[in-house]
Amino acid sequence: MEAETRQTFQSLSQKVGRFRVRDKIFLIPEMNRIGCHLLAGTFRGFGVNAVVMKTYAGLDLGKEFTSGKECFPCQVTTGDILLFMKKEKERLGERFDPENYIYFMPEADGPCRFGMYNKYQRIVLDSFPELEKLKIGALTSKNSYSLEGMFDKEQSRQFRKVAYLSVVVADVLDRLLWRIRPYERKPGEADQFIERAMAKMSDAFETLGPEGDFDGILEKLEEIVTEGKSIIDPSIPRKPLIGVVGEIYLRTHVHANQDIIRVLEKYGAEVVNASIAEWVNYTTYDRMREAKIGVRLSLKQLRINEMKKYLKKILGYGVDLSYQQLKQKKVYKRVKTLIELPEDHRLAHLEKILKEDNIYSFDVGTEACLSISGMIEYAREGYNGVVNVYPFTCMPSTITSSIVKPIMNRMKVPYLDAPYDGSYQPGREAAIRTFMYQAQQHFRRNGRKDLKAR
Numbered sequence: 001m002e003a004e005t006r007q008t009f010q011s012l013s014q015k016v017g018r019f020r021v022r023d024k025i026f027l028i029p030e031m032n033r034i035g036c037h038l039l040a041g042t043f044r045g046f047g048v049n050a051v052v053m054k055t056y057a058g059l060d061l062g063k064e065f066t067s068g069k070e071c072f073p074c075q076v077t078t079g080d081i082l083l084f085m086k087k088e089k090e091r092l093g094e095r096f097d098p099e100n101y102i103y104f105m106p107e108a109d110g111p112c113r114f115g116m117y118n119k120y121q122r123i124v125l126d127s128f129p130e131l132e133k134l135k136i137g138a139l140t141s142k143n144s145y146s147l148e149g150m151f152d153k154e155q156s157r158q159f160r161k162v163a164y165l166s167v168v169v170a171d172v173l174d175r176l177l178w179r180i181r182p183y184e185r186k187p188g189e190a191d192q193f194i195e196r197a198m199a200k201m202s203d204a205f206e207t208l209g210p211e212g213d214f215d216g217i218l219e220k221l222e223e224i225v226t227e228g229k230s231i232i233d234p235s236i237p238r239k240p241l242i243g244v245v246g247e248i249y250l251r252t253h254v255h256a257n258q259d260i261i262r263v264l265e266k267y268g269a270e271v272v273n274a275s276i277a278e279w280v281n282y283t284t285y286d287r288m289r290e291a292k293i294g295v296r297l298s299l300k301q302l303r304i305n306e307m308k309k310y311l312k313k314i315l316g317y318g319v320d321l322s323y324q325q326l327k328q329k330k331v332y333k334r335v336k337t338l339i340e341l342p343e344d345h346r347l348a349h350l351e352k353i354l355k356e357d358n359i360y361s362f363d364v365g366t367e368a369c370l371s372i373s374g375m376i377e378y379a380r381e382g383y384n385g386v387v388n389v390y391p392f393t394c395m396p397s398t399i400t401s402s403i404v405k406p407i408m409n410r411m412k413v414p415y416l417d418a419p420y421d422g423s424y425q426p427g428r429e430a431a432i433r434t435f436m437y438q439a440q441q442h443f444r445r446n447g448r449k450d451l452k453a454r
């Protein structure tokens with residue numbers, strides 16, 4: 001028994017971490033479809049054979065190898081990797097070698113369970129003798145997703161810049177889709193267009209990314225945005241604007257959230273979902289906050305060497321954050337000369353919102369920091385309704401719900417909780433429809449502030 005436990009712990013430290021990815025097939029689980037494909041293109045540009053795995057088809061396997069207490073994204077991704085490996089084994093037969101693959105499952109620290117997915121999945125993989133040697137590549141928010149150990153130092157710096165740009169460009173493409181789809185001339189046109197756009201941009205990141213030709217990438221993006229804009233039928237009047245926040249996986253994974261944005265659109269909405277870059281920026285911002293706290297504490301205790309270490313960290317994360325926010329600003333600036341798309345909220349501003357009435361604190365952490373403040377900001381900006389999308393029992397999202405619901409009540413902005421666990425709830429669509437009825441009323445009474453501002 002003792003030996004078994006020791007083996008399990010060894011497996012967690014030896015087969016979960018940052019491994020060199022060159023010459024391996026790097027398996028990316030699909031979360032936000034466009035973002036994952038652009039990231040895979042970026043990896044390929046840097047010589048890594050990256051593949052986005054088919055998602056959700058393995059949910060039955062995911063449920064079979066979890067107890068039901070895990071978070072829903074853990075069940076979905078467990079199913080994705082098990083089904084993919086099963087199919088690879090069938091396809092390759094004797095030639096199947098698990099050491100040829102690295103399965104990508106990042107993690108976050110903090111008071112919730114995302115840090116445990118890859119540990120749990122390690123235990124599941126180890127229960128299959130043929131998958132014991134499949135390594136899990138894990139980046140962590142503890143060091144703002146550092147790539148050290150995966151690439152050479154210089155290559156890692158360049159990769160990080162291109163990968164960040166791919167995140168921002170994917171956000172822009174998502175927002176473009178949500179801007180044009182409710183107003184498309186022909187049904188289905190926007191979806192077909194965005195699939196083509198995704199493939200083009202993935203190629204652009206693969207070919208232009210490693211050369212650092214960011215201008216070339218953005219020129220391609222501009223061509224796509226111009227084409228996308230032409231899909232809009234200008235005779236269709238603008239619709240109520242709905243803001244979505246919530247747990248990052250569920251709010252961006254269209255199968256897991258039963259395509260909630262499309263359902264909202266069906267009942268008359270134009271939707272804006274919180275971005276992925278917001279989360280990436282948040283992890284950098286949070287590391288910088290921690291380092292600032294470290295400086296204050298070490299100064300109080302007169303620990304000068306500690307203080308120097310923290311100061312160095314502040315400088316490092318500060319440079320990263322400024323770079324990220326500047327790059328993001330630049331991309332939106334170029335795109336906004338062609339079409340009006342909403343930008344992300346600044347993190348310092350979101351923190352200020354929480355401090356105003358002591359509603360919540362960045363010290364507690366998790367996505368609740370972003371969701372609570374993000375919803376309040378949507379409401380202040382004149383959105384006609386807000387939706388919180390999350391896995392059933394998700395801790396940060398439940399906190400968000402309990403804090404935001406009464407606030408939205410006071411602000412008279414329609415609010416909807418949308419928890420998912422893979423089951424189909426008969427009342428779900430009726431709830432969305434009722435919410436959209438309230439949003440329409442809000443729209444009739446108040447209009448849309450963002451349109452008046454133009």
Ligand code: SF4
Pocket residue numbers: 071072073112113114115247367391393394395396397
């Ligand atoms: S954010 Fe929610 S769903 Fe994600 S790991 Fe934490 S508790 Fe689970």
